[in-house]
Amino acid sequence: MAPKTKRAKKPGIWDGLYGEIQVKRVQPYEALKAYVCPGCNRDIPEKMGHYVCVPVEATDLRRHWHYACWDRRTVVTS
Numbered sequence: 512m513a514p515k516t517k518r519a520k521k522p523g524i525w526d527g528l529y530g531e532i533q534v535k536r537v538q539p540y541e542a543l544k545a546y547v548c549p550g551c552n553r554d555i556p557e558k559m560g561h562y563v564c565v566p567v568e569a570t571d572l573r574r575h576w577h578y579a580c581w582d583r584r585t586v587v588t589s
């Protein structure tokens with residue numbers, strides 16, 4: 512299914528395109544709404560702890576991530 516495109520690695524918003532990412536931990540009791548995690552495109556249901564990740568130069572692009580998705584994203588595999 513995947514199209515045969517070369518994976519040109521260009522910086523995305525989570526790789527510093529809009530500066531450093533501020534990561535804040537949202538506790539379950541603070542999670543009052545459901546969000547969609549950009550790492551896996553699945554819901555983060557309300558009352559689930561997760562991260563809020565905010566590019567410092569584009570704070571309106573803040574997104575909510577599952578803990579696991581964000582942690583996996585930041586691990587550089589070689």
Ligand SMILES: [Zn+2]
Pocket residue numbers: 548549550551552553576577580
């Ligand atoms: Zn996720």
